[in-house]
Amino acid sequence: MNAPLFGEFGKPEGERHRLGAMQTLGSPMRRYSPDEEVDYAIVGVGAGGGVMLQRLARAGFRVVGFDAGPFWDTERDWVSDEKGSHNLYWNDKRITRGEDPLALGANNSGKGVGGGTVHWASFTPRFHPSDFRVYSQDGVGADWPICYRDLKPYYELIERELPVAGPAYFPWGDPHGYPYGPHPMGGVGDALIKGCTKLGIGASAGGPVAILSASRADRPHCIYRGFCIQGCKVGAKASTLITHVPDAIAHGAEIRAHSMVSRVDLGKARRVSGVTYFDRDGREHFQKARAVVVAGYAIETPRLLLNSACPGFANGLANSSGCVGRYLMAQAGNVVLGRFDELVRMYKAPPAHALTEEFYETDPKRDFARGFAIQTVGPLPIAFAKQMMVAKGAWGWGMRRIMMDYNHWAAFGVLGEILPHEDNRVELAEEKDQWGLPVAKVTFNLHDNDKKLIEFGKRKTTDVMWAAGAREVVQEARYAHLVGASRMGSNPETSVVDGFGRTHDIANLFVCDGSVMPTQGSANPGLTIMAIAARTADYLISQGEAIFGSDRRDMTPPKFRRDLSPPDTWGHGVPAL
């Protein structure tokens, strides 16, 4: 067949704003004028900010979400192409340094409505109960001020809202099942399951991943095209852009895209009064707000707080602890690549579709604390070529030769817990960005436990690849995700926010993104960021007007709200749940 049955696929007709193949933005968006005081200004509409915006709007608050990037139309803006997806990332200047400098940009950042969820591979495992008390249990890292039980109902809720596809029984951590059935697997998942099974390692096939394995409402099921991390044009992969933002707008939220917040402004009586931002033409504006939620992720959140230094907060807003920017974490993300005699074609199926958490917990038999997961990854040609450049030193004719075997390779990712360290941090550099704001300077060093864990994880993952039948196995050292740098804690001297994301210093300033995490486990952070956001939202809603007028810090846990989910959350999927 040389042509589609009904002719070439043309441009989408009309002015409708597309959010996936079938869904469009239904309602016109409310617009607040800048001198109109809103209840909440949310800085960053990604995993945390997107869920927060939707909850607050549904609860009737007047809320504006700022994002430095575009409000994507998935049909007009996104492409099934690696190079053409460069604009999904935070590509502005940043400095990276330290003994083990982190790659930023495409590796771990988003810019635009949906944030990183636009290009996450969307593995959505929960954290384990042990992740919340690493210090008590292992004497390393830090304890969280909240525990697994606090988040459990929110995990269940967000798994429905996205929703997550995976096995009906997932055995690790707190065993649970998923609301949608697992996905069929591609060659990489088959290799992972085969290798694990041969070594007697339990593994999960077909999830957990926030990609529809069956259509739901206006969102079609996955078509296995493999371009998950280039943005899902299908609308099968969840991102807050398509799962939470439409509902937020339907309930009166405003999204102000192309708006780079440069400062959170301090008003009277140690309370913030709103945010200053640049619009896409570089004009500066001030938006009055009764409370501010910063959700810019682990680099932009601390950068914004540091850039908001003012009399009374000379070292950065809400930084009396000196912890803003500190305890930044990335996960070990070594990619182990195996070449097989048979064809794999790893560009098909979502990169994320099988994993094992058999090595997640501390094992006293090993010489390090905490652990790691092994997950499928599916690099497309450019990413794979770069991996071969590092892993094998390939170039020239050698690169051409290796790449001709692209279809014979499979790739697994180690996802290893790196502990929080004070010296891993975000600071301000001398250099300025296009708005004249000091850019972030990111320092990253591995410590002893991290190095041992990575070495072990790499070896184990290599074993699995050999057991799957690979003829050659190589690896690339790298890191995945970013969390920490504005961490939560009970002690105001060693943390930035409390268990509800409220800054210890300022009663109407909150942080709601991955930067609040004191430790990170070996689970991809997206689901946990959203679960924390939903819980923080319940708290803000339960506190009502008190947030805007009182400095009293009421630590009563909020009532769990099932009634604030986007439409179509309930009544679909696996009936057992």
Added chain:
Amino acid sequence: MSGYYPGFHTLEQRRFWDARTREVILDRVHNVPPIRFFSEEEARLMEAVCRHILPQDDRDEAQRIPILPWIDKRLFDDSHDGYRFEDMPPDREAYRLGMQAIEEISRHLHGRGFLEIGDRAQDELLRTLHDGDPPAAADIWARMPVERFWMLLVQDCVTEYYSHPYAWDEIGFGGPAYPRAYMRLERGEPEPWEVEERRYDWSAPDTYVSDRFEPVAGKEEHRGGPQEGTH
């Protein structure tokens, strides 16, 4: 034509792609930008360097994938990947320093510029950068770690080469599949519109050394390469 997928042409599938993807990829194929960042002299040097980083002598003239014009465009637009290693100059300066160093090494080894030494000598010269052991231009490498410059150069070249549909044909990558979908996920089977692999003994011309290599900067694992998002 190299590769193990004779007769496979992803571009023939373009009517199955969505409009925006088709527009972006056809633009890449048909609208190659002019050289604006590099001077004429620099462009000649860089053209020769790219010809070694990603050699295409086996391709017909019409089937060669433009690499330098896109690197030039990136530098002309001053477009970034979102970070800069603290020990590296900005990309524009890195390229200018790198070209200067390559010329210096060539004069040091051969008493002539890079363009005047033979293919084999050019390949061997570039291999000293790959190995992290350049025999000259120490003052430049003090300002810019040679491994980082090497990776910048190679990653820019592979980005351009493997973003082109002709390269997808060569490696058997199916390319865009929205809205049509992939339906054969198992056992590496081709879609009805893909072709079966047909392997044969492929060898690089022996006037080059780049088909034999060790990991960058020797066996010891290099830290801090350019990492794409994976998981």
